Amino acid sequence: MVFLAGRPRDSVGHVLTSIKNKSVIVTGGTKGIGKGTAGVFAQLGARVCVLGRSEADGAATVEALRRHGSTAIFCRGDVKEQGDMDEVMATVAAEFGGVDILCANAGIFPSAKLEEMSESAWDDVFATNLKGMLFSIKAALPHLKKSAAGRIVLTSSITGPLTGYPGWSHYGATKAGMLGFMRTAAVELARFKITINAVLPGNVLTEGVSHLGQAYIQTMAAAIPLKRLGTVEEIGHAVAFLASEEAGFITGQTLVVDGGQTLPESRIV
Numbered sequence: 001m002v003f004l005a006g007r008p009r010d011s012v013g014h015v016l017t018s019i020k021n022k023s024v025i026v027t028g029g030t031k032g033i034g035k036g037t038a039g040v041f042a043q044l045g046a047r048v049c050v051l052g053r054s055e056a057d058g059a060a061t062v063e064a065l066r067r068h069g070s071t072a073i074f075c076r077g078d079v080k081e082q083g084d085m086d087e088v089m090a091t092v093a094a095e096f097g098g099v100d101i102l103c104a105n106a107g108i109f110p111s112a113k114l115e116e117m118s119e120s121a122w123d124d125v126f127a128t129n130l131k132g133m134l135f136s137i138k139a140a141l142p143h144l145k146k147s148a149a150g151r152i153v154l155t156s157s158i159t160g161p162l163t164g165y166p167g168w169s170h171y172g173a174t175k176a177g178m179l180g181f182m183r184t185a186a187v188e189l190a191r192f193k194i195t196i197n198a199v200l201p202g203n204v205l206t207e208g209v210s211h212l213g214q215a216y217i218q219t220m221a222a223a224i225p226l227k228r229l230g231t232v233e234e235i236g237h238a239v240a241f242l243a244s245e246e247a248g249f250i251t252g253q254t255l256v257v258d259g260g261q262t263l264p265e266s267r268i269v
């Protein structure tokens, strides 16, 4: 687990204190942004369930969290399966006494240019990124409704809602679709006092992004005014804010976390 850069562990306890003892599920918590987000919640004193398909990655993540004294469990599940999601949410509710916060983060970003886009490539990305989001939310809802401050935070992206990148038309469509879903969901869920918001990360150094290669990473870093990719914890902090009681009057909104990548009007000098 990586801690806040340059800040002693104790000081973390003085921000977003409402997160303490909350029961949190992070889909796609076994790697990358989800793993970083799980670490931030754990540091803030939450009880955290990391959800993913890989037993080995899940066990390693939970072990790291527990080593720092946090309450953490791994639940194996595929977001594409409603049955898996129902089972995991019930397990977490039983283990932690409820579910307060769902971070719907699991996602995939395989590349396919338009001319070679197969129906199965399109379906795979939609099944994980959009249907998986829906299945996790549907499964969490009965539990979130019982929470005094139910929260859903989606991991969308700048790609789709704000920008485009060759090979990611299907991916961008799902990430923009998440926001369309969110705005109606926010209205529907308000009567249960549940908020739903989205973070839009720019380029963040994760296991998934490292597979895109060094050339991609260098090109992206050069395109970001802050001249570096984001860290997984920097996304986690934005997620934790939207999940906090301090953010209780914010719903249906987006928070871009991209080091300024979407701002320049011309090539950065």
Ligand code: NAP
Residues within 6 Å of the ligand: 027, 028, 029, 030, 031, 032, 033, 034, 051, 052, 053, 054, 055, 057, 058, 077, 078, 079, 080, 105, 106, 107, 108, 109, 128, 132, 155, 156, 157, 158, 200, 201, 202, 203, 204, 205, 206, 207, 208, 209
């Ligand atoms: P990553 O390093 O590849 O990790 C993806 C995570 O999703 C893993 O924990 C994986 O767990 C899980 N996952 C994938 N398919 C799943 C499924 N069917 N069921 C359950 N879990 C599944 O990716 P990342 O870069 O952290 O991306 C995480 C999210 O952030 C995605 O939604 C992505 O679109 C978004 N995002 C990333 C960036 C970036 O620059 N990294 C930028 C914008 C948005 P298992 O392998 O254990 O199943």
